[in-house]
Amino acid sequence: MTTLWQDVRYGFRMLCKNPGFTAIALVTLAIGIGANTIMFSLVNAMLFRSVHVQDPDRLVVCKDDNLDLGYEMYTYMRDHNPVFSDLVALDRGPHAATLVWGDVSKRAHVMYVSSNYFSALGVAPARGRYFLPEEERLDAELVAVLSHRLWQCQGADPEIVGQRVSLNGMPAQVVGVAPEGFTGATLVGPELWLPLGSGMRVQYQLQEYPLPQLMGRLRPGLSMSGAQAQLQSLIPRLRENFPRSCNNHSTLSLNLLPRTVHSTQTEGDRAYLSGASLFLMGVSAVILLIACTNLANMIVIHGITRHREIAIRLAVGGSRWYVVRQLFVESLLVALLGGGLGIVLAIWCMRVLNAWVAALDPEFPLELARVLTTGLDLRVLAATLGICLTATVLFGLKPALRLSRRDVVADLKESAGGGVMSTRSTRGIMPRGLSVVFQTALSVVLVMAAVLCTRSARKAIQTNPGFDLQGKLLIEIDARAAGYDPARSVQVCEAVAEHLNALPGVQMAGLSCDGGFGGSVVEYAPGVESDTPGNLLARDPFVCPVGGEYFESMGIPLLQGRTFCRLDSVTDAEKVLIIDEPLARRLRPDANALGCLIQYGWRSLSEPHRIVGIVPTLHSALHNPEKRAHIYLPMGPKHRPAYIHLRLASDALNTEATLRQMIPAEIRKVDPYLPVLSVRTLMDCQRNDLPVWLRLMGARLSLIFGAMALFLAALGIYAVKGYMVASRTPEIGVRMALGATRRGILAMVLREGAILTLVGLCWGLLLAWAVARVAGSLLYGVSPLDPVSIAVTIVVLGLASLLASYIPARRAARVDPMAALRYE
């Protein structure tokens, strides 16, 4: 024990004696461990985080095929099946609804579930209770269970149970609060749960019971295949009881509960997430590789510089075991200290990440980002620490074993000097030269990835949607939740817009409605009434009713014709519309389509509309990825405005924030009942758009990790070059004696560094190209072979490695030739 303590103390002394070595080794370890911990915590959160339900492994999704699954059939299956101890129905939610709670109104996500939902998942309420079976009925009084987060956000009122909220204008009573962290069977849950039967009243578009999706808990002891077999026995009985909904091809099949972020998550989302996760894991693996190379180099170099000490120890009778143990203790010390630093770094980075997520707009879609607000995963941290500890100790031990096996006499003789310099070390330097190439190549890949991701994110943000985003506010309102019919809604909204228009700083206020897809578009030909082909567009156009001031308030210029006027929406006025330029070109090659008549939707049902205006297309590959054509209709009494668009005066840009805060109160002055869901700048809308946000996040992450890789590689180059210079000091002395100038020596060392860098760059660019080809689908708007990114990568890496070898080169140039020659 005392000898161990001595070893530790001696190890500490040695580390303090070589501050350069110690610092590089510690920083390398810290970055390696920190980066990996963050990466795997993120991946873990995205892919593997468990949902807060009891025995999620026993939960299955029951998929139906050729089955007209309705509520009655669900209840029959729930009560007459040999497979599930609980069978839960949930709608394919979550649905957005306007939640009004006191004077707070916001958009909330609601999920409609059968009353046994919570008991089947095995969670107890944090407050109150869950649903009663009779609350599932269509005519039951509305009740709601809040998510823990919503409850917290609204002030965590301990007297919450029994309070009333309004959902889409329907009053509902809060009966309970779900436990903290509970999100249902998916990673992101809704804000409220309502019984299945309330869907029809709250969600206007739902008819009867929402089409249920079935999720079941397998009976104890029943295997998946057994359950599958027994389930088939249910089909004949279903056919007997529901002859109209069930036929010969009806099947039921079981699937394990997919680890989805959201129940509406598509295959595409999941592919994106797993792609991103793979990418993250690859990045962290690369950083780990660079870090390990650095460590191996440092420890080997450290070992070489201690040949003489060790040779002397062995010569005076120290045992090999002693030497091995000493080196082992030293590398263990390095590993532990570095690991500690790594944990600190990981915690700090996690904080930064969480801060980014916390800074998000509360309207952020699906709250996907909140999935990432996890703490550090302890298992991940432990695993990373373990890897680094093992690696360090192994690397430390290898030279220790080799050193202790060395020929003592040769070592002593050698260090006593004489003979030819540096032939022996040549063999030692080559692999280290290779390691410089290797590290450079790896960091080229990461730097390139960082540059590409950054450019991709910038492109995504800056994509010009066809108008200026600056100085525009978007107010989301829900007139329907206030109980207004469309005609009243238009009246109220116009009054509100007029009031806002009069506010100082507001230049123009316009209205628009939620749009929809509009079927085929054909040019009107008199007498042709049938739905014959002649469709002008490959994809359904986006049809959006807008107010007369819409284009001006959005800053969308009119290319030809006029905007809408009040008379356009009068009942017996001629039907008019405004189209975008691509559609105009489909109609008339010279885009001069003013006055043309077109029909959209089903021709037999659609009146001809005259084109009175042409506007540019909305170029946002993110918002309009399929490049759909846009058709604008004059907003009439049948439409219900959903958005108020404000265009601010150019001198009001700095008062934008205050204006935003005033707006809800100003609207209440006009109509106290109109829920204002959000007031956002168009810039924020763009930034909080999920695809944009994901790319922004990806860019930030890849920048961080690219910088880490670059820093590590530079450290590695620095260490290796430093060692090379140190081991070549006598040679440098000779060269100086033979007439080399200091500048000549500097140039020589830099040149040698540059050659290694160049080779590394070439390999790295090849590697980056290969990676970019595979991961190119994660990019937006930049080619994997983007010349700017390649140039930036080359310059950044060239500068970094120049700097990293400049310091040792300067040291070489400062060698005192006399002192160098005295070595020998």
Next chain:
Amino acid sequence: MSGVQEALIQVENLHRVFVTDEVETHALAGIHLSIARGEYVAISGPSGCGKSTLMAILGLLDTPSEGDYWLDGRPVASLTPSERARIRNRRVGFIFQSFNLIGDLTVHQNVELPLLYRRVPSAQRRQWVQEALDRVGMSHRAKHYPAQLSGGQQQRVAAARAVVGRPAILLADEPTGNLDSNSGRAVMDMLAELHREGTTICMVTHDPRYAGYAQRTIHLFDGRIVDDDMAVQKPQDSLGGTVERRA
């Protein structure tokens, strides 16, 4: 003073003090020395008396703490580092005790090195290297690496490297120190041959047998010249006498 103009090397009152950890070592304490063109001088003295320090200053690898040094009649104190490098390259040739060949380079490349620093065109370089290797009898090993040669052969290559640029003076610091007596004698014979061909040589040795090869022997002790046999005899006369006395 015509002697000063004649002398290739002229030093007066040379001091060199090393300060390490606040300990001052007076490696040289007032050296007066003049070496004429074509002379062959041996410097001897016990270990640590300052021989190598003196050689380093003479070869412009080091600067004196005090005192004056004229090389070829020019004061060197005012030279910039790159001028000093240039003079080292053109006017001085070094031979070291431990040969100091660069292991990564072949014999030919080692010898070529000073010419590279001088930017001699490659055809001329090849010719000069060939001549230098011929002079030391090593041209048959031009493509070998130093590690493949014996100690004596390496020292001959080092000598070739020292003379390839036709320096005004050849500084050899214990050139035989790491050699057995046969190789040592061969190297000394080679130096004598170079001297006959007109090279000025200043050599450190503490082997009295080899000191006898020189025309003149300077004894150093504690950084001072305690005996300079030129002080009593002209160089020309001393040749026979010294050899007789030492041999």
